[in-house]
Amino acid sequence: MALISKHLIGLQGVPREDIQLILDTAVTFREVLERPIKKVPTLQGKTIVNLFYENSTRTRISFELAEKRLSADSINFSTSTSSVTKGESFKDTIRNIEAMKVDMVVVRHAAAGTPFYLTKICNANIINAGDGIHEHPTQALLDMYSIREKLGKIAGLKVCIVGDIAHSRVAFSNIYGLQSMGAEVSVCGPSTMIPRFIQDLGVKVIYNIDEAIQENDVLNILRIQLERKAREYFPSIREYAKYFGITSERLEKNGKDILLMHPGPINRGVEISSEVADGKHQIILNQVTNGVAIRMAVLYLLGTLN
Amino acid sequence: MKVIFRQVNLLHPLENIDTKETDIMLIDGRISKIGKLTLEESKGARGYDFRNKTIVPGFFDMHVHLREPGREDEETVNSGCNSAAAGGFTGIACMPNTEPAIDSAEIISLIKRKSFEHLVDVFPIGAATLGRKGDVISPMAELKDAGAVGFSDDGVAIKSASILRRAMEYSLMYNLPIIEHCEEESLGGGAMNEGINSTILGLPPIPSVSEDIIVSRDILMAEYTGGKLHIAHISTKKSIEMVREAKTRGLRVTAEATPHHFTLTDDYLKTYDTNLKMNPPLRSQNDLDAVIEGLKDGTIDCIASDHAPHSPEEKESEFEYAPNGIIGLETEVGLTLSELYHKKHLSLAQIIDKLSINPRKILNIPIPSFKAGEIANFTVLNPDEIWTVDISKFKSKSNNSPFGKKLINGRAAAVINKSKMYYEGEDVLL
Numbered sequence: 001m002a003l004i005s006k007h008l009i010g011l012q013g014v015p016r017e018d019i020q021l022i023l024d025t026a027v028t029f030r031e032v033l034e035r036p037i038k039k040v041p042t043l044q045g046k047t048i049v050n051l052f053y054e055n056s057t058r059t060r061i062s063f064e065l066a067e068k069r070l071s072a073d074s075i076n077f078s079t080s081t082s083s084v085t086k087g088e089s090f091k092d093t094i095r096n097i098e099a100m101k102v103d104m105v106v107v108r109h110a111a112a113g114t115p116f117y118l119t120k121i122c123n124a125n126i127i128n129a130g131d132g133i134h135e136h137p138t139q140a141l142l143d144m145y146s147i148r149e150k151l152g153k154i155a156g157l158k159v160c161i162v163g164d165i166a167h168s169r170v171a172f173s174n175i176y177g178l179q180s181m182g183a184e185v186s187v188c189g190p191s192t193m194i195p196r197f198i199q200d201l202g203v204k205v206i207y208n209i210d211e212a213i214q215e216n217d218v219l220n221i222l223r224i225q226l227e228r229k230a231r232e233y234f235p236s237i238r239e240y241a242k243y244f245g246i247t248s249e250r251l252e253k254n255g256k257d258i259l260l261m262h263p264g265p266i267n268r269g270v271e272i273s274s275e276v277a278d279g280k281h282q283i284i285l286n287q288v289t290n291g292v293a294i295r296m297a298v299l300y301l302l303g304t305l306n
Numbered sequence: 307m308k309v310i311f312r313q314v315n316l317l318h319p320l321e322n323i324d325t326k327e328t329d330i331m332l333i334d335g336r337i338s339k340i341g342k343l344t345l346e347e348s349k350g351a352r353g354y355d356f357r358n359k360t361i362v363p364g365f366f367d368m369h370v371h372l373r374e375p376g377r378e379d380e381e382t383v384n385s386g387c388n389s390a391a392a393g394g395f396t397g398i399a400c401m402p403n404t405e406p407a408i409d410s411a412e413i414i415s416l417i418k419r420k421s422f423e424h425l426v427d428v429f430p431i432g433a434a435t436l437g438r439k440g441d442v443i444s445p446m447a448e449l450k451d452a453g454a455v456g457f458s459d460d461g462v463a464i465k466s467a468s469i470l471r472r473a474m475e476y477s478l479m480y481n482l483p484i485i486e487h488c489e490e491e492s493l494g495g496g497a498m499n500e501g502i503n504s505t506i507l508g509l510p511p512i513p514s515v516s517e518d519i520i521v522s523r524d525i526l527m528a529e530y531t532g533g534k535l536h537i538a539h540i541s542t543k544k545s546i547e548m549v550r551e552a553k554t555r556g557l558r559v560t561a562e563a564t565p566h567h568f569t570l571t572d573d574y575l576k577t578y579d580t581n582l583k584m585n586p587p588l589r590s591q592n593d594l595d596a597v598i599e600g601l602k603d604g605t606i607d608c609i610a611s612d613h614a615p616h617s618p619e620e621k622e623s624e625f626e627y628a629p630n631g632i633i634g635l636e637t638e639v640g641l642t643l644s645e646l647y648h649k650k651h652l653s654l655a656q657i658i659d660k661l662s663i664n665p666r667k668i669l670n671i672p673i674p675s676f677k678a679g680e681i682a683n684f685t686v687l688n689p690d691e692i693w694t695v696d697i698s699k700f701k702s703k704s705n706n707s708p709f710g711k712k713l714i715n716g717r718a719a720a721v722i723n724k725s726k727m728y729y730e731g732e733d734v735l736l
Contacts, residue, residue, distance in 0.1 A: 012506060091622050111624035112508035113578035132626065134508025169508060197502040 007126040008298055009115050010135035011176040019180055022297050023145050029300070030145075030293035032069065043072035043303050046103045052078040052129070053109040058264060058288065059129050059139070063106050066295035072303070075102075090114075091121055098122045104303055107131070125302045133167050139263050140173035142294040144181060146287045147218055150259055155182030160212045162244065163222030163271055164193040164233065170263050174220060175203055188212040189244060192233040209244050213254040220261045221246055224271045237270055247273040251281065261287060308333050309736050310348055314356035314686075316340065318363055318676045319655040320663055330361065332682045335725030335736050339678060354729075356686060359719055362658050363674040364396030364683040367635060368665040369460075369485075369538055369562060369610035372428075374420070375413065376405025381615040381703050383420040383428065386635075389613070389702035390426045391728040393635040394685045394718020397427040399669060402438065403461040409433035409444045411452035418453050425726040425733070429455040429671060434473045434484060440465025443473050450480050455669040458485035460538060463520045465491070467527065474533030483536040483560070483668055488520035488545065489586070497626045499572045499587040507575060509625060512587050514542040521545040525552045528559055536668055537561040539612050541586040543596035550605040560668050561600070562608040565634060565641035568597045570708070580621045580628035581708040584614065598651050607664040609657075611638045615704030633702050636695075637709045643689055643716025654689065682736070686720035686729075693717055 011019070032040055048067050052060055060076070067074040077097070097105070104125040107115050112132030119126050130136040148154050159178050165171045165187045178185045179202065186204035187194060194205055206212045212219065224240060234240050246260065260272070260282040268274040276282065309332045316325040331338045331351065339347065367390065373381040381389075383400075390398050400417065402408035408417070414430045421428035432454035436442045438461065446457060457477055463486055464470040474484050493516035498504050500511030521537060525548055528535040540546055540561045552559040572588045582588060600606035614631025621628050642661065646652040652660070662685070666673050674683035697710040720729035727734040 089619065089622070090624060109624065111626040113625045116578050117624060132508050133510075172506075172508065195505045196500065197505045200502045201505070 006302065007115070007119050008137050008302060009119070009126065009128050011137045011140055011173045011180065012135070014176070014180060016180050016182070019141070019144070019177055022141055022294070022301060023148060025301060026145055026290070026293040026297035029296040030290065032296075033289065033293055039069050039071060041071045042300050043067070043070040046072045046303050047101065048072045048074045048104040048106060048299070049097055049102045050074060050076045051097070051105055051107040052076070053107070053114075054130070056108055056129070058291075059108065062288070062291045063129060063295050066292050066299055069292070070296055070299055072299070094118060094122050098124060104299065127298060127302065130169055133169055133172070135173045136169040137173045137177070138291070138295055138298060139170045140177040141298070142287055142291040143174055143220060143261055143263070144177055145290045145294055146261060146283055147259065149286070149290065150283055151217065154178065157183045157218060158186070158216040159183050159218040159220060160186045160188050160206065160216040161220045161222065162188045162209070162212060162246070163224055165189055165198065165222075166193050166195045167225070168222050170222060175201060186212065186216065190234050190240070209246070210250065210254055213250065213258060214256065216258065218259040218261065219246065220263070221271050222263065223265060224267055226267065226270070241270050245271055245273065246276050248275045248279065251276065259283065264288070307736055308351035310343065310351045310353045311356045311361065312353055315360040316676065317360050317654060317658060319658055320363070320673060321676055323676055332736055335682055337676060337678050337680050337682050340676065358688065358690070360654065360687045360689065361684045362687055363662045363676070363685070364721060364723055365394050365639065365661045365685045365718070366397040366665045366671070367395050367611050367613070367638065368399040368608060368669060370398045370400050370613045370635065371403065371615065371631070372400040372417070373404065373615055375416065379703070380617050383417055384424065385701065385703045386613070387421055387424040387426040387428065389633070389635045389700065391721050392701040393637070394639040394687070394721055395426060395635065396674070396683050396685060396721050396723040397429065397666070397671070399429045399431050399455060399665070401460045402431050402433040402458060407433045407438045409436050409438070409449070411445070411448045414449060414452035414454055425721060425723050425728055427723065429453065429669060431456045431458050431460070431485060433457065434459045434464055435469060438462065440469055443469065443476055446476050446480065446482070450482060454482070455671060456483045456485050456536065458487070458538070460485065460487045462491065463487055463489055467523060470524065470527050471531060474527055474531040474535070478531065478533050481534065481670065483534040485536045485538050486520065486524050487538050488517045488524065490516040490519040493519070497583065498575055499589045501572060501590055503572045503575060507578070509575075512585070514544065514589065514593065517542045517586055518544040518548070521548050525549070525557065525559055528552070529555070529557050532558070534558045535560070539564050539567065539586055539610070540600070540606060541567045541589050541593060541597065543593050546596045546600040546605055550600070550603070553605060560607045560664070561605065562610040562665070563597045563601060563606045564610060564612045565638050565645070566632060566708070568594060568601065569641050569645050574708070578625045579708060580623065580625055581632055581706050583625060583628050583630055584612070584632050585630035598646070601646065601660065602651055607660065607668065609638065609642055609660045610665065611635050613702075615702055616706045617704065621706050631706070633700070633704050633707050636700050636702065637707060637714070639687070639718045640693070640695075640714035640716055641709070644714050647689060648715050681724065682722050684722040685718050686722070687716070688719040689716045691715075691717050691719070
């Protein structure tokens with residue numbers, strides 16, 4: 001079994017075997033990260049551009065580290081330091097970067113579909129590091145890896161994604177990936193943050209957080225955007241925290257073992273209490289470590305098999 | 307000059323003309339005789355064999371963006387008219403969202419002057435409000451005197467109900483329609499129709515209810531003021547139901563639909579092709595079926611292209627950042643024949659209503675007649691010609707069409723107006 005695609009644009013429609021292959025490959029790289037010398041020569045001589053049109057700290061660092069661990073040459077490009085501010089079009093920027101002979105492009109962009117568009121105008125392997133509210137496949141892959149690492153399987157598990165589903169690319173990639181791997185996916189959040197057509201994806205909708213805790217094996221808790229635009233969707237942060245925030249009281253009340261995940265960065269006291277964020281149910285920092293291994297696996301598979 | 311079109315079919319539903327394989331003679335661009343011609347009569351005439359073709363009253367597209375003044379790099383009055391002629395139209399109405407907007411008699415005169423010599427008649431639609439800003443109604447009387455045939459803030463709906471009321475009341479004095487782009491601004495700003503496809507593609511949604519809210523507001527206002535309302539590019543099932551209901555109550559409400567809204571759905575957007583981005587967006591199959599139903603039962607009076615040229619620099623970008631709109635003049639007749647005539651939704655006579663008679667009625671423009679002595683204003687149809695769309699051959703200055711390489715059944719073979727003919731890519735003086 002080999003990866004069919006030259007690119008990783010999203011997890012929608014990606015078959016179970018491909019996801020399995022990425023997760024299995026990541027196990028090897030996860031082991032490399034525990035060695036005293038955390039570097040392998042796998043992608044020596046390959047040039048990778050990290051094209052970040054949107055702010056990111058952890059995803060960019062994670063990709064950069066993964067590239068360095070694989071001995072690739074990587075270049076970072078972000079809007080603040082690029083010619084974008086000088087009015088150059090996206091297409092021209094890409095053409096120029098490609099003319100410098102790059103092999104792979106990791107792209108993050110605020111506009112959905114941009115990584116797909118890149119595959120049309122550029123010959124490099126394209127990896128989506130998050131596009132608008134479309135997909136963020138490597139985040140979902142590392143989430144699935146972390147679930148499998150902790151619970152030993154994905155198939156048959158009940159996983160609930162909690163928070164602003166409508167504006168979350170992480171949620172969509174998780175839905176497609178988890179469903180492909182045989183998990184049962186539900187979402188929980190205020191009704192204004194649940195996409196109107198989500199049930200057509202075979203996803204159950206829950207409005208009560210206690211019910212979500214009781215019914216599920218895993219909660220993937222999304223960050224609540226605190227800026228004004230996002231605030232149109234719920235009355236107040238206080239109300240959100242009170243009705244959807246994960247607290248130890250709530251976990252105790254429902255008296256149940258549950259795995260808690262969060263893609264970060266976390267708002268302590270909003271979607272998750274400080275106590276829970278540091279507590280025994282969560283694997284937040286494991287997710288971060290696994291993220292490097294997953295990105296190494298994706299870069300390796302796309303960079304060598306195609 | 308004397309010209310004869312031989313062996314041609316004639317179809318003019320309004321004048322109850324449906325004649326097969328006859329001859330028609332023009333002298334100096336006017337109809338001289340229809341029927342069998344004697345040898346004496348045809349002496350010295352230039353002849354065209356129009357076997358299997360049908361002459362119909364010249365087609366009219368009431369929703370075209372000519373981009374002049376302001377964006378002459380995308381289209382000019384002249385290139386837009388060439389595109390219209392190539393597409394089978396002898397008349398168009400152009401929308402006022404130019405830069406500056408068509409809100410003064412001077413700009414109307416400019417467009418009239420630039421199109422004066424052309425085969426295609428151009429009728430400007432004046433802005434409904436100054437600068438299309440929605441604050442003050444435009445000088446409608448002056449605009450009408452200069453040649454405006456309707457008023458619209460197209461691109462957006464008239465901003466507030468109070469200004470809409472004034473615009474409807476004022477235009478009523480001149481019996482000219484208010485043409486509305488129906489979209490509730492606070493629900494807009496998206497990139498595609500809201501549905502399962504927008505959910506999967508992650509594109510910001512435009513809900514169908516944003517169109518329905520304004521259609522409903524505008525119909526209520528037309529009822530209250532007695533005004534004449536025309537709904538541009540209607541695209542949702544609900545809006546069509548409301549127009550149908552308004553018509554049964556006898557309100558002066560009309561509507562148009564575009565070929566892309568009866569040909570394509572939002573399923574096609576999976577490629578993030580910016581040539582499928584327009585406003586109103588491609589909707590669902592249910593909406594598309596409702597558009598066809600509306601055309602069949604007369605709820606939708608006209609077919610109009612919403613021809614919206616954009617430069618490649620603007621269209622070749624991230625989907626969300628690309629401007630809305632596609633060009634349509636040169637595919638409209640073909641798509642109408644393919645999708646509506648050959649699929650047996652509309653007869654040829656009904657298509658003539660939608661593409662020639664009704665738009666002129668709405669805008670109070672005289673309908674071309676087949677009577678002797680009248681100026682020959684014809685579209686010559688070849689309803690069974692199978693052809694492939696070649697965007698590089700378009701006469702429009704822009705090429706933002708999603709229909710490249712599409713196989714189409716039926717096209718306009720020629721247009722005739724003002725003693726000129728456009729036939730097989732050539733301009734001919736008659």
